[in-house]
Amino acid sequence: MINIEKHWYDVVVIGAGGAGLRAAIEARLAGKKVAIISKSLFGKAHTVMAEGGAAAAMGNVNSNDNWMVHFRDTMRGGKFLNNYRMAELHAKEAPERIWELETYGALFDRTKDGKISQRNFGGHEYPRLAHVGDRTGLELIRTLQQKIVSLQQEDKVQHGDYQARLRVFAECTITELLLDETGGTKRIAGAFGYHRESGEFVLFEAPAVVLATGGVGRSYKVTSNSWEYTGDGHALALRAGAKLINMEFLQFHPTGMVWPPSVRGILVTESVRGDGGVLKNSEGKRFMFEYVPDVFRKQYAETPEEADRWYTDPDNNRRPPELLPRDEVARAINSEVKAGRGTKAGGVYLDIASRRPAAEILKKLPSMYHQFKELADVDITAQPMEVGPTCHYVMGGVEVDPDTASAGVLGLYAAGEVSGGMHGSNRLGGNSLSDLLVFGKRAGEYAASYTDTLGKRPKVDDKQVAAAVEEALTPLARDGGENPYTLQSDLQDVMGDLVGIIRRKGELQESLSRLSELRERIRKVGATGGRRYNPGWHLALDLRNMLVVSECTAKAALEREESRGGHTREDFPKMDAKWRQVNLVCALTPDGDVDLTHQPIPTMTPDLLALFDKSELAKYMTDKELS
Numbered sequence: 001m002i003n004i005e006k007h008w009y010d011v012v013v014i015g016a017g018g019a020g021l022r023a024a025i026e027a028r029l030a031g032k033k034v035a036i037i038s039k040s041l042f043g044k045a046h047t048v049m050a051e052g053g054a055a056a057a058m059g060n061v062n063s064n065d066n067w068m069v070h071f072r073d074t075m076r077g078g079k080f081l082n083n084y085r086m087a088e089l090h091a092k093e094a095p096e097r098i099w100e101l102e103t104y105g106a107l108f109d110r111t112k113d114g115k116i117s118q119r120n121f122g123g124h125e126y127p128r129l130a131h132v133g134d135r136t137g138l139e140l141i142r143t144l145q146q147k148i149v150s151l152q153q154e155d156k157v158q159h160g161d162y163q164a165r166l167r168v169f170a171e172c173t174i175t176e177l178l179l180d181e182t183g184g185t186k187r188i189a190g191a192f193g194y195h196r197e198s199g200e201f202v203l204f205e206a207p208a209v210v211l212a213t214g215g216v217g218r219s220y221k222v223t224s225n226s227w228e229y230t231g232d233g234h235a236l237a238l239r240a241g242a243k244l245i246n247m248e249f250l251q252f253h254p255t256g257m258v259w260p261p262s263v264r265g266i267l268v269t270e271s272v273r274g275d276g277g278v279l280k281n282s283e284g285k286r287f288m289f290e291y292v293p294d295v296f297r298k299q300y301a302e303t304p305e306e307a308d309r310w311y312t313d314p315d316n317n318r319r320p321p322e323l324l325p326r327d328e329v330a331r332a333i334n335s336e337v338k339a340g341r342g343t344k345a346g347g348v349y350l351d352i353a354s355r356r357p358a359a360e361i362l363k364k365l366p367s368m369y370h371q372f373k374e375l376a377d378v379d380i381t382a383q384p385m386e387v388g389p390t391c392h393y394v395m396g397g398v399e400v401d402p403d404t405a406s407a408g409v410l411g412l413y414a415a416g417e418v419s420g421g422m423h424g425s426n427r428l429g430g431n432s433l434s435d436l437l438v439f440g441k442r443a444g445e446y447a448a449s450y451t452d453t454l455g456k457r458p459k460v461d462d463k464q465v466a467a468a469v470e471e472a473l474t475p476l477a478r479d480g481g482e483n484p485y486t487l488q489s490d491l492q493d494v495m496g497d498l499v500g501i502i503r504r505k506g507e508l509q510e511s512l513s514r515l516s517e518l519r520e521r522i523r524k525v526g527a528t529g530g531r532r533y534n535p536g537w538h539l540a541l542d543l544r545n546m547l548v549v550s551e552c553t554a555k556a557a558l559e560r561e562e563s564r565g566g567h568t569r570e571d572f573p574k575m576d577a578k579w580r581q582v583n584l585v586c587a588l589t590p591d592g593d594v595d596l597t598h599q600p601i602p603t604m605t606p607d608l609l610a611l612f613d614k615s616e617l618a619k620y621m622t623d624k625e626l627s
């Protein structure tokens, strides 16, 4: 008999990054009994790794900033494929979410007159990123955790138990969502998973689940993402009947470490460029001036002199091209390396040493200084860094209602990186931390209010639980199965080689046939050893998630015959206004295959359209739309 630990909650939040914690706080404030589940240790999520800051139009450093400018920048960054309503809510609510963090105990860096300081970042017209040196994510997570502890202390006073209404289950992986399908309507009934340390199974009965599981970057070898990011939330949503949108759009951050090979992909924050760093090729040329696309020409400097003046006089000069949106900079670096002007390790140079005094670099970029000193023996106050593109962020994700974060299945919500739409085809740096605060709060609020509408709680179906147990145990029962590490490496090769930063029809077709072979092999994955802390078994279970999410990305990338944001087709190098009107949507067929369909994107309301010049809209929209 398999033993299953059972719990009963109103709202289960899967993921303890910023989105998950913010959702959990909101649901608990609404009086609900809430579980927070995290695959990794509590406090270790991508959110904690965020360096540069959280974008919010507070106007503290340049009073011209406001939500409308932020909205415009976000839409431009996403090349107008964003869900406009999400971009609007995000731009309007981000400042309040940042200020609220300070009421929870956060302390952001200050301007001379004591306001929250804001720094420049790519694609943001004004200094907009609230930050704490280059360790902003750490402060964000620390503060949200502190708020959770303070709520638990209230619960201790009221109910005699710290965990009465808010409990954290760390190192616990959810492998399946459970549905009540009585009456032909799918409703969330709970979630099933295992404790990583003991291998024991655990069942959470709950009518509402918030997915806040972050990204998918481990499907690539060169990535800034850590081991947990295997697209679990994306895959859980698909299997529960929700849809994914925009999966072709992956952000390759322009600056990951390229040397030494063991640390290839680790992020070099955009703040280095925001604070004055410039990109140079192996000939010493500052090359970004050659790569300003027409749609951005008006906003970016044409000469190094103008670009350098901008740091001290932004009102009378245009921005340096190093601060173009990330997709543009990543493609430019890729082109320089391909043209033979890269470094020996296949990157370019990022130089802040010759541009800022050592003391300033140490003060503003302490983590970067230590990262390079310890991992590459490079002193960034004296030498340039070597950098190149690294898989960083997925713009695609679970299709959600913009206001409620509902994922289209009753009781299922999604927020943060796992959700799609907000960032369109490309995310601006800093917009993720604010996104997860804005939509994390909304997801928690609406998940809680959904549970108020229920007459009867949905019922967990024992057959689904038995199937989840069997699925989880199969790799352990298989003798001589495929090795999970080999499978992961093969999958990463397919994605890196054939569905990477520059894509071509033939290669994408090949990727789909290689993924289909991998699908068969993953069905035969085996893991040696038992259930007690067994990373090989854990990876074996993650692989089916990585596979289905990769299939969505490859299928959508083959279908979208244009280049836009985080999707570049060598055979269709231009943006096409007709494709701007289309979201590619992935769902699962009853057999578990990925079904891809076209869906029109919501039309922007006239008041929001009026925020743009018609001449700018003409660069993105069809004549019919404009008329």
Ligand code: FAD
Binding pocket: 014, 015, 016, 017, 018, 019, 020, 037, 038, 039, 040, 044, 045, 046, 047, 048, 049, 050, 051, 052, 053, 054, 055, 136, 137, 172, 173, 174, 175, 212, 213, 214, 215, 224, 225, 226, 228, 232, 233, 267, 393, 415, 416, 417, 418, 429, 430, 431, 432, 433, 434, 436
């Ligand atoms: P995460 O913070 O990624 O948390 C996901 C959680 O889900 C984790 O707790 C994980 O353990 C859990 N989880 C996953 N699968 C399961 C499962 N099956 N069962 C249970 N739990 C699960 N963005 C910015 O805006 N500004 C920045 O300066 C910035 N810098 C960055 C630097 C780095 C190095 C990286 C990697 C990203 C950076 N980003 C930045 C992006 C940003 O940090 C992430 O997009 C964001 O933190 C995602 O938050 P999240 O809450 O959605 O998920």
